[in-house]
Amino acid sequence: MPEDLPDTVTEHGLDGREIGRVRAALAARDDDRLSGYLDALHPADAADLLEQVNTAEREELLARWPGSIDGEVLSELSEGLREEVIDLLPPDALRDAVRDLESDDVVDLVEDLDEPRQEAILDALAAPERMAIERSLSYPEESAGRLMQPVAVAVPEHWTVGDVIDYMRARDDLPEQFYHVFLVDPRMSPKGYVTLGRVLSHARSTHLMALTEDSYRVVPAETPEDEVAYVFNQYHLISLPVVDDAGRLAGVITIDDAMTVLDEEHEEDILRLGGVGEEELSDNVIDILRARMPWLMVNLLTAIAASLVIAQFDDAISAIVALAVLMPIVASMGGNAGTQSLTVAVRALATRDLTSSNMARVVRREAIVGLLNGVVFAAVMGTLALFWFGSPVLGWVLGAAMVVNLLVAGLAGILVPVFLDRAKLDPALASGTFVTTVTDVVGFASFLGLATWILL
Amino acid sequence: MPEDLPDTVTEHGLDGREIGRVRAALAARDDDRLSGYLDALHPADAADLLEQVNTAEREELLARWPGSIDGEVLSELSEGLREEVIDLLPPDALRDAVRDLESDDVVDLVEDLDEPRQEAILDALAAPERMAIERSLSYPEESAGRLMQPVAVAVPEHWTVGDVIDYMRARDDLPEQFYHVFLVDPRMSPKGYVTLGRVLSHARSTHLMALTEDSYRVVPAETPEDEVAYVFNQYHLISLPVVDDAGRLAGVITIDDAMTVLDEEHEEDILRLGGVGEEELSDNVIDILRARMPWLMVNLLTAIAASLVIAQFDDAISAIVALAVLMPIVASMGGNAGTQSLTVAVRALATRDLTSSNMARVVRREAIVGLLNGVVFAAVMGTLALFWFGSPVLGWVLGAAMVVNLLVAGLAGILVPVFLDRAKLDPALASGTFVTTVTDVVGFASFLGLATWILL
Incomplete structure (x- = not known):
């Protein structure tokens, strides 16, 4: 956590000077300085750096900093570059990189890879996570099932605030980011959700059912992702539960995923209106x-x-x-x-x-x-x-x-x-x-x- | 809360049949049926309905359903239509509509109105809220200060999980939607944030400082909104604290606001590339x-x-x-x-x-x-x-x-x-x-x- 603000207040994203410093360290073969610069970068900025340098520099960067390409950097890379970078990574480094990713990020990472590369990544995962990811991959491309995080915090609909707090304190495998507790019936069918803010601000004896929100909506896993983005945008949602064919809670999509979809759709619209097919700046x-x-x-x-x-x-x-x-x-x-x-x-x-x-x-x-x-x-x-x-x-x-x-x-x-x-x-x-x-x-x-x- | 799912699962947004039903009820002057249809609509869909009908129908709709245009519908309306609708509303209905909006929505609503219309809305508000809104309006247009919700949940940096739970249970004026608790020093300068999920999943004795997240970033209130959207998108943020000139916590921007900005920027890019100035489908x-x-x-x-x-x-x-x-x-x-x-x-x-x-x-x-x-x-x-x-x-x-x-x-x-x-x-x-x-x-x-x- 920063003790003073300047860094986070005024500097967002990479700037030319940072890239220049990295290039200089690379040219001087000064691995310590290089690691110092690279380790300090946010994964999104590290991915931008890899996109901005040329192919030769990229190869050298990865060779000199192999352990540090973590899964976050991989999932931030543009699709065109991902395969190139994955091929450059030693298998062990790839395995380590993927292991600490959330399941929806792994799905996003592997869905466009060819079979052998996909296998290499899936093999690195523990059996339950691998199963969750294979289930996601079984849904159509660009569908809600591919976007969702297959783990949702779901509790019985008759629970109280106290029950859910005790449950959450006891669990050690909660998702990194979640904003709602889902209420489910005995068949795991979702019945509503409660924001964490409401859970926190009510007495332990309050029934969760009394705190559910009107904004609640549900989509089937087959819903196309542009429809998902529309629902988020239209109804200002933060979380959207996804159900399988049997109406059971299969996972949850969060607003950051919807924002990514919206951004991709926009890119597609602009490029198509300009008479260009799918093209990335890193393309040859x-x-x-x-x-x-x-x-x-x-x-x-x-x-x-x-x-x-x-x-x-x-x-x-x-x-x-x-x-x-x-x-x-x-x-x-x-x-x-x-x-x-x-x-x-x-x-x-x-x-x-x-x-x-x-x-x-x-x-x-x-x-x-x-x-x-x-x-x-x-x-x-x-x-x-x-x-x-x-x-x-x-x-x-x-x-x-x-x-x-x-x-x-x-x-x-x-x-x-x-x-x-x-x-x-x-x-x-x-x-x-x-x-x-x-x-x-x-x-x-x-x-x-x-x-x-x-x-x- | 819905007891069964069909509505929320398969139907998103308005469809032609719904608009047809409303038009039929309007033509038949059947106010009961009309209110039945309109009251069932989500504010975002009600706003779409007002945009889809023609001017004469819109006037008649508002005349027959005046009490029900709430603030939410007003803030969902496209900018071009807002002034028209505000002028059609009786002053009392306008006042009621605005009173239950969150401050950042009021700012968004009034910032493009002319002076007399702005006054009419601000007069409807309680003094503290009016002050918060006038402070937001004092920041430049399209800046972080305009986007932010001026109320943030901020607590002293030395507090524990138990302290914050007790504090939140005692407060009855928490924002509708919030995802982080901000830690501030005695001068109200923000030092980090903790997600509500982490607060909920840790023991009462845990110090909040031990739970802060790396993703934490801060922007000054003068930051342009496109920069704000970039920061959200690049670093996958959910909340972004905003500070004033003295470095004090002035408010917080949430991801839904950033998504709206991103969407507006997209619109602007596409229209400008197509050689069109600012234009809405509802324009004459x-x-x-x-x-x-x-x-x-x-x-x-x-x-x-x-x-x-x-x-x-x-x-x-x-x-x-x-x-x-x-x-x-x-x-x-x-x-x-x-x-x-x-x-x-x-x-x-x-x-x-x-x-x-x-x-x-x-x-x-x-x-x-x-x-x-x-x-x-x-x-x-x-x-x-x-x-x-x-x-x-x-x-x-x-x-x-x-x-x-x-x-x-x-x-x-x-x-x-x-x-x-x-x-x-x-x-x-x-x-x-x-x-x-x-x-x-x-x-x-x-x-x-x-x-x-x-x-x-």
């Missing part, structure tokens, strides 16, 4: 190409589709080169307006704010916004085209195409994600490509089509 | 236009810049119309590759994974990825141009422009956000526009420039 060039190329290939196909539209109007373009100069503006404005509308829609679908109840209203509003944006920018661009190319008719054509494309952009931006969501696809994944294809095609076709019809 | 057309038009205006300027580049090459385009057909492909591929690279960079900056320690490596990697992407798509597009227009030279020109633009896209995608971050601007806010301007200009200039030089 090959991994990155694998994450990005498929998206660029899709974009190439849609760009070719837009070009085919332009090719239909090559006569118009040879006659009036100004069309080639102005057409990207129509497409670009449509792409941007469509992206705005789809970003809001994707986010609202993720937070469940956009539902069948308000859909019609939201679509109507996007149409009005698209139309109004269209009129404003039509006026601006029409005027600009008039002065730039001295042709009032060209101005009118550009303005009209702008109105059409911004209206279409607003509608596509909301309808495409909604349609994908109804088809049980992730709207974040493909909306961008669909919407910009629509706005490119409509933008080029409306502008060049109107120009051909009116100007030629 | 005017608010939406205000959030989106400035961005479209910026985009228009950059689109015009790209057009000016094209205009430099009008002779080439009149001579070879194929250039106008193919040029959007070069720009579009560059825009997409740049967006991929910037999305990863913006996210890595937000999670503090991209730092001065690994910057050079990441930039080099983006350059290599850009170059390799460029070569692959140059080959594809060069071949396509050859077969489409029967000109090998046009194929080479297109391929060369593609290599140049994808390399530039990769570099711009990483360097622009990093530059904005160093300039203390939010990289999510403006990177997209900058990067696509670069890729449009470079795409058009390299393709049309090379074509002019080689083909004419």
Whole structure:
């Protein structure tokens, strides 16, 4: 425990100087100094350090500091690096590292490893813990059963505050972190929970049933983790009991796990909206190409589709080169307006704010916004085209195409994600490509089509 | 407390049928049925209901169910709707609603209201609570001081488990939710904390100082809330004590508040990357236009810049119309590759994974990825141009422009956000526009420039 505050008050996370010191100690092969720095780091910061240095430095670090990579550091590492680090650790060091982890952290650590690596870790554990972890692993990936801590503090529903205090003082295997005592019936079915604060603040004779809280909710072990995160967020929960098929208490999920899920979902949304597959900063060039190329290939196909539209109007373009100069503006404005509308829609679908109840209203509003944006920018661009190319008719054509494309952009931006969501696809994944294809095609076709019809 | 589970197990959040039932009861003017439905809703779901119905329905709902809007529902409402709902409530109902809220929720509720509305709410509170809230409001917006619950359970550092149990049983004003007992010295400076689980599981004679946890950290009340969220996330905290200028314990932030901040930051990141200002689904057309038009205006300027580049090459385009057909492909591929690279960079900056320690490596990697992407798509597009227009030279020109633009896209995608971050601007806010301007200009200039030089 710190005796004075400065460290914990002003410094959070690693800073460049710390990394610099570690690198210097590594270069000087000064193992004592190195251990001094590394041992003082919080496991989360040690994991960040391993992510920040390059591969050669990482190997050397692990070789010079093998006993100190504990399970906490392993579970803080990004998934991409975990396998690499696990392979670099001697089997004994790996075993020691895993032994002092909580079961849910072990599950998180082993679930993405291949069979031999999984076995190596599970072999290190005592039989009861191994069983608990194998039970968790038997639930579907990304489900409540994988997230939960399989040990919950559960007591008979007829107990008093005094009973639970005596019980807890007698037990020496309580979880590291827990916030509720669960009340169960004789079949181990959970009936409610009591916060530790209420247990502590009531007389020994008080019945626990009189202290249970309204916020109480339960989920089956098969519940998907995004649903779990939603329940935590929506109802401000701290603990959520998980039940098996028979309705028995199987474990408990705590808010810190839900926060991790929320963070991962957010990462996924942002990367997918940006047209990137699963990618970590520690990935190498090959991994990155694998994450990005498929998206660029899709974009190439849609760009070719837009070009085919332009090719239909090559006569118009040879006659009036100004069309080639102005057409990207129509497409670009449509792409941007469509992206705005789809970003809001994707986010609202993720937070469940956009539902069948308000859909019609939201679509109507996007149409009005698209139309109004269209009129404003039509006026601006029409005027600009008039002065730039001295042709009032060209101005009118550009303005009209702008109105059409911004209206279409607003509608596509909301309808495409909604349609994908109804088809049980992730709207974040493909909306961008669909919407910009629509706005490119409509933008080029409306502008060049109107120009051909009116100007030629 | 529920006696059987179905409700809490399978149904989370509002569903369309519930909203339909409420609407039907509203249309039938059946106040009893309406109250029956509404009273059964969790405050978070009641707030969602108010967000999902339209303005007229909302007014009627509040008129028919005024006493039942409690503080919880108010604090669950999206910010945009809060003022509207507060204005619709009779002063008495508002006062009742606010009285049973925790202080940090009151702060969250009043901080965005204008002066008269703020006064109306503060007047409803008892003097000590009002003072606590005004103290919180004296800290900067979006700081730890605003987030914290100003009441913490703090006891002298020399106390034992028995002392704290007796103290808690005697107090009747403990916070609703708390997870740690803080140990303070005689000057009220916090020295560590003990989880309630440890208090409960140790004998009465145990000294609290022997039970403190390593995870303990402290922040000053001025700490920005994104830093607070980072500290919670990085170190898996549940409670974080907040100290004032004199180092005295001023309050405590709990993980649920940090989760809310994290969620808001996510929302902000996604919307900014999508080129939308602060926008809520409940906003009206005017608010939406205000959030989106400035961005479209910026985009228009950059689109015009790209057009000016094209205009430099009008002779080439009149001579070879194929250039106008193919040029959007070069720009579009560059825009997409740049967006991929910037999305990863913006996210890595937000999670503090991209730092001065690994910057050079990441930039080099983006350059290599850009170059390799460029070569692959140059080959594809060069071949396509050859077969489409029967000109090998046009194929080479297109391929060369593609290599140049994808390399530039990769570099711009990483360097622009990093530059904005160093300039203390939010990289999510403006990177997209900058990067696509670069890729449009470079795409058009390299393709049309090379074509002019080689083909004419």
